[in-house]
Amino acid sequence: MADALSEATLAALDDPFAQLGGPLAGTTRLAFEVVDSARFTPHMQRLRLTAPELDGFRYLPGQDVMLLVAAEGNRPVRRRYTIRGLDPAARLLTLDIVLHGDGPGERWVRAARPGDRIEGIGPRGKITTSATADWHLFMGDESALAATFAMAEALPAGSLATLILEIPEEDDEQDLSSAAATRISWLHRLGAPAGDPEALAAEAAEVELPAGRGHAYLFGEAKVVLRLREILAGRGLGEDQMSPKAYWGRGRANASHGEPAKDG
Numbered sequence: 001m002a003d004a005l006s007e008a009t010l011a012a013l014d015d016p017f018a019q020l021g022g023p024l025a026g027t028t029r030l031a032f033e034v035v036d037s038a039r040f041t042p043h044m045q046r047l048r049l050t051a052p053e054l055d056g057f058r059y060l061p062g063q064d065v066m067l068l069v070a071a072e073g074n075r076p077v078r079r080r081y082t083i084r085g086l087d088p089a090a091r092l093l094t095l096d097i098v099l100h101g102d103g104p105g106e107r108w109v110r111a112a113r114p115g116d117r118i119e120g121i122g123p124r125g126k127i128t129t130s131a132t133a134d135w136h137l138f139m140g141d142e143s144a145l146a147a148t149f150a151m152a153e154a155l156p157a158g159s160l161a162t163l164i165l166e167i168p169e170e171d172d173e174q175d176l177s178s179a180a181a182t183r184i185s186w187l188h189r190l191g192a193p194a195g196d197p198e199a200l201a202a203e204a205a206e207v208e209l210p211a212g213r214g215h216a217y218l219f220g221e222a223k224v225v226l227r228l229r230e231i232l233a234g235r236g237l238g239e240d241q242m243s244p245k246a247y248w249g250r251g252r253a254n255a256s257h258g259e260p261a262k263d264g
């Protein structure tokens with residue numbers, strides 16, 4: 001058993017999130033313990049975590065938790081992962097985390113064993129499914145799978161959703177179970193590096209946009225998300241019809257608060 005941070009490291013942290021105020025108002029600090037961790041698809045690890053604070057915990061589909069995965073000196077390093085599911089009765093929260101290569105988040109995920117403890121803060125994030133859209137379009141890479149599937153599964157019967165997801169290979173495809181009418185296009189990278197906008201951009205330029213008012217959810221690499229947003233804006237989607245969120249930046253570690261570092 002190896003906790004993410006030792007008691008001594010935790011006690012010495014200079015933590016900007018020691019108080020959950022400002023943008024973290026309404027979140028809860030969660031004393032997570034790993035229940036199990038297993039390879040779900042070749043590039044995806046599924047972790048189930050428990051915490052006493054999950055009793056009565058509420059979240060919206062698409063929201064995430066921020067995990068305290070490491071420390072650099074006395075500075076905490078956090079990473080954000082979308083809540084794939086929650087079983088409130090069993091106090092079990094599921095995360096689907098991409099194995100992309102290396103980073104403090106990845107190292108923690110690979111080492112996590114049942115009984116390991118890690119601090120979480122959540123729920124975080126403002127993006128959830130639009131209640132008024134006539135149709136929904138989800139686009140992203142494998143880091144967006146948890147958010148996309150959690151949101152698509154929450155859509156009521158009668159809604160219409162198109163999912164376009166870029167993944168490493170066919171074996172990384174997952175089964176979706178939703179009351180909505182859904183159509184999924186899987187784009188296989190087949191050895192090409194993640195974070196190249198071309199495949200998703202081509203789909204954004206050509207995907208059929210049904211009649212009525214739609215909403216697009218764009219998650220993944222920062223520049224890819226920007227490009228998709230530009231293309232869909234060019235096809236007539238207003239800013240209020242798009243929910244873009246940069247999850248990671250190509251060739252660059254996320255900042256210690258878990259989002260891609262800003263340029264400059």
Ligand SMILES: Cc1cc2nc3c(=O)[nH]c(=O)nc-3n(C[C@H](O)[C@H](O)[C@H](O)COP(=O)(O)OP(=O)(O)OC[C@H]3O[C@@H](n4cnc5c(N)ncnc54)[C@H](O)[C@@H]3O)c2cc1C
Nearest residue numbers: 081082097098100103104105106146247250251252253254
């Ligand atoms: C709101 C939010 C929700 C998110 N939900 C999820 C989720 O449910 N599941 C999930 O897997 N990720 C999710 N992410 C993305 C995840 O937090 C980032 O991928 C993060 O960079 C991983 O941290 P790390 O320490 O492993 O790598 P970092 O230290 O941040 O990066 C190290 C290196 O790895 C590269 N890298 C990072 N992520 C990827 C990737 N996905 N593919 C290829 N290269 C990468 C970077 O470019 C860098 O070169 C979410 C991010 C946000 C902001």
